[in-house]
Amino acid sequence: MMQDLKISIAKLQSGEERSFNMVIPAKSCQLPEEHVEAIQPIVIEGTITHAGDFFVLLANVTTRLRMQCTRCLVEFEKDVHLAIEEELRKAEGSEDFVELSGDDDLYSTFLGHEIDVGQIALEHLVLSLPIKRLCHPECLGLCPICGQDRNKNKCECKDENIDPRLQALKKILNKENQF
Ligand SMILES: [Zn+2]
Ligand SMILES: [Zn+2]
Structure with a gap:
């Protein structure tokens, strides 16, 4: 009841x-x-x-x-x-x-x-629920190309179709991470 x-x-x-x-x-x-x-x-x-x-x-x-x-x-x-x-x-x-x-x-x-x-x-x-609910803080997510779960399988897809603006941002972030 x-x-x-x-x-x-x-x-x-x-x-x-x-x-x-x-x-x-x-x-x-x-x-x-x-x-x-x-x-x-x-x-x-x-x-x-x-x-x-x-x-x-x-x-x-x-x-x-x-x-x-x-x-x-x-x-x-x-x-x-x-x-x-x-x-x-x-x-x-x-x-x-x-x-x-x-x-x-x-x-x-x-x-x-x-x-x-x-x-x-x-x-x-x-x-109280976060907007991004992650199974793990470093969850790799699904491959945008083949759809595989990248936590389980490493696929051979290359991010060639990625937005060039995002790629530039990625480079900057990678540089920052080196310090
Ligand atoms: Zn996840
Ligand atoms: Zn893939």
Whole structure:
């Protein structure tokens, strides 16, 4: 059964904090990101503090993700430990949870008497993913000519079709690496 991932703050007095510990089963968790999935339960533990005008959410999120290398397309796994710190204020809008952006909007908002900790944690989890997800920092990727995984097979293709501007850049980078 899916656990309630919202924390009620209705009875939280100013200055009080509430601790929580929740687990989202990996199977019931669909991350809104292609080629990324949780393969271990997502554990979220932390506190919500009523700080007068606003609420402070502090939480640690841990799980293990399986994702696809952006260079060689091989799937790999990675442990994730994430610390969340978020300020929340009551909203007048119509959505449950709105992440505001702008110069003076350094906080998020919520409606009603509940804070959807599960949703906030998943958003942070997705935002924490690097754009380039590499199976290994030095992953050689796929050969642009024959398509082989260059980590596994050394092909004989020559980068003759490479953009001359890139080739010039390559030369500069190689020189820099010599120092
Ligand atoms: Zn790779
Ligand atoms: Zn090749």
